[in-house]
Amino acid sequence: MFDWYFFGLLMSNGILIGLMYSLIALGFVLVYKATDAINFAQGEFVMIAGFLVAVALGLYGAPLWLAVGVGLAAMIGFGFGLERVVLRPLIGRPVVAVIMATIGLSAVLRGFGPLVWGAETRPLPLPISDEPIVWGPLFVPPIQILGAVVSLLFLAAFGWFFLKSRKGIAMRAVADNQQVAMAMGINVERYFGLAWAMAGVVSALGGIVWGSLLGVDVHLALVGFKVFPVVILGGLDSIPGAILGGLIVGLVENVAAGYIDPHVGGGTKDFAPYLLMIIALMVRPYGIFGKPTIERV
Amino acid sequence: MIHRESGILKTTYEADMALYPLPIARWTVAAIAAFMFLVLPLSVHEYWLSIVNIVSIATVGALGLNILVGYTGQISIGHGAFMSVGAYTAANFAVRLGFPFWLSLPLGGLMAAAVGAVVGIPSLRIKGLYLAIATLAGQLIIEWTINHVTFISGGVQASIEVPRPELFGYKIASQRQMYFFLLIFVVLALVATLNLVRSRIGRAFIAIRDHDIAAEIIGINIFRYKLLAFAISSFYAGVTGVLYTYYLGIANYEQYQITTSIDYLAMIIIGGLGSVLGSVFGAIFVTLLPILIRFAMEAFGGLLFSEAAVRNIIPNLRLILFGMLIIFFLVVEPEGLNRLWRNIRSYFRVWPFAY
DSSP states (O other): OOOHHHHHHHHHHHHHHHHHHHHHHHHHHHHHHHHHHOOOTTTHHHHHHHHHHHHHHSSSSSOOHHHHHHHHHHHHHHHHHHHIIIIGGTTTTTTHHHHHHHHHHHHHHHHHHHHHHOOBBOOOOOSOSSSSSTTTEEOOOOOHHHHHHHHHHHHHHHHHHHHHHHHHHHHHHHOOOOHHHHHHOEEEEEHHHHHHHHHHHHHHHHHHHHHHOOSSSSSGGGGHHHHHHHHHHHOOOOOOHHHHHHHHHHHHHHHHHHHHHHHHSSHHHHHHHHHHHHHHHHHHHOOOOOOOOOOOO | OOOOOOTTOOOOOHHOOOOSSTHHHHHHHHHHHIIIIIIIHHHHHHHHHHHHHHHHHHHHHHHHHHIIIITTOOOOOOOOHHHHHHHHHHHHHHHHSSSOHHHHHHHHHHHHHHHHHHHHHHTTOOOOOHHHHHHHHHEEEEEHHHHHHHHHSSSSEEHHHHEOOTTTEEEEOSHHHHHHHHHHHHHHHHHHHHHHHHHHHHHHHHHHHHHHHHHHTTTHEEEEEEEHHHHHHHHHHHHHHHHHHHHEEEGGGGGGSHHHHHHHHHHHHHTTOEEEEEEHHHHHHHHHHHHHHHHHIIIIIHHHOHHHHHHHHHHHHHHHHHHHHHHHHHHHHHHHHHHHHHHHHHHHHHHOOOO
């Protein structure tokens, strides 16, 4: 007998978690869309933001709005600074160089967080209850709903930004062809910095939501590993793709974990999305909404 | 190496591609060989030899990864996993069937080569970022498989103890004996790589790195050579895993996680992409870095921090320095330590004159 109740529980959980993945993937997509750079340190961005907010709340007893403000401001500054110091000198270099630079950056951040703020797990308390909301046969923790709402809001906001606003259109122009954009009078380097700062903002929110769900320590950076299946499935440069990819990954990993974990002793959650991603890479490497690239000699 | 090279005129292509670029290079190589085989092992303490041993193992792996990344221009974040494939294959053969090391070692390498070629299949359709992510997926999937399939991992804590390697009934147990054992493989790997990259295959690799579509148009079979690069590189990785297993006496997946893959990528970037000597430099540098940090912190860290703080600082400081070095070399000196070495050489070439 198929257990519909169990299945529904897995599905609802998968959708909410998936939207929270979308939020982190959005940071990745923003950077890739505007600068063609790949950020392997997205998970570490989230971790550092989580640390900043948790430390401001816990150690200095700052009110929540101030802690969030500090987190956002610090991540914006960090995004601009990072672009200036690390990424700008690498413009025009092979893609391997950018990949390795962000991998190096992720090592730096992973060492920096625990070095400054200690290795123990810090709580990141948000003023919402821990009691799961019971809704018919389903029950969901409020933090996941908050995460999903924040994700959807931001996805909508960035969707509007890229479609309608002047800066967003300029950023798309930069992404499309840097030389032509420059000739049209767009300050390309400033938009590169802006893209990284926007990734910082998204990571700060991701850090708050995920940090509140999991607690803040170095393992928070592991959410970054989920970004890759999400963006590959959805398409690297597509915001709707980030939503859809996040939903697919959230659903697949929850359903797979629910049905396969009891037979193999755990770990399916980390494994199933990557298997799906490999298949996607073979069949449709540019993703569901991504644009295929044509290469010429 | 530092030679005076006046009066040497190369008139043929063969002479330019020769293994020894100058006649005197034979003597340099002989001197280095004498130092490595006689002076070093007989003069230093076993503890220092154990560090040299780890460098030796890393050198083999770095050479292999450099063939793939530096010469063929593909990327792999899955080399740690290929090492674990070699390690577990050899350990299973050695323990279950009682194979001696000279059989289980190539078997481990071949198995890693097969797995590496399979992981490399996506490289035919995708490249750059996509390939990095595909190999990352390979790393995670192989790690998961080894960890969860008890047939491979031997069950308890996913580790298998292996017997010490034996040669002509002579057991290799001490660090000094291990040193000679590993040195042989380093020499083999070095000579094989040097010869590979100046052969037809090596030139095909370099053509693919420089522009793969152009390479295909001039008649290089991309399918074959990309997979070959993955297979050869993974073979080296597998052998590295086997050597490390025999060195430690145990095969354990924790030695071959994603951080290992990144360590090896760091080696070839810091050492110099597309350079045999650079791989050696990188292996030495990256292996010594944590040891130096530990020494420095144990000697001076106590003056500034409490003991518990020092224990927290050492691994994190290593990560930070490590990442900063990768970024530094990428931004400032993309050709790595090998380039610095060449600069020093070319300075002394005409010394004491300016030019």
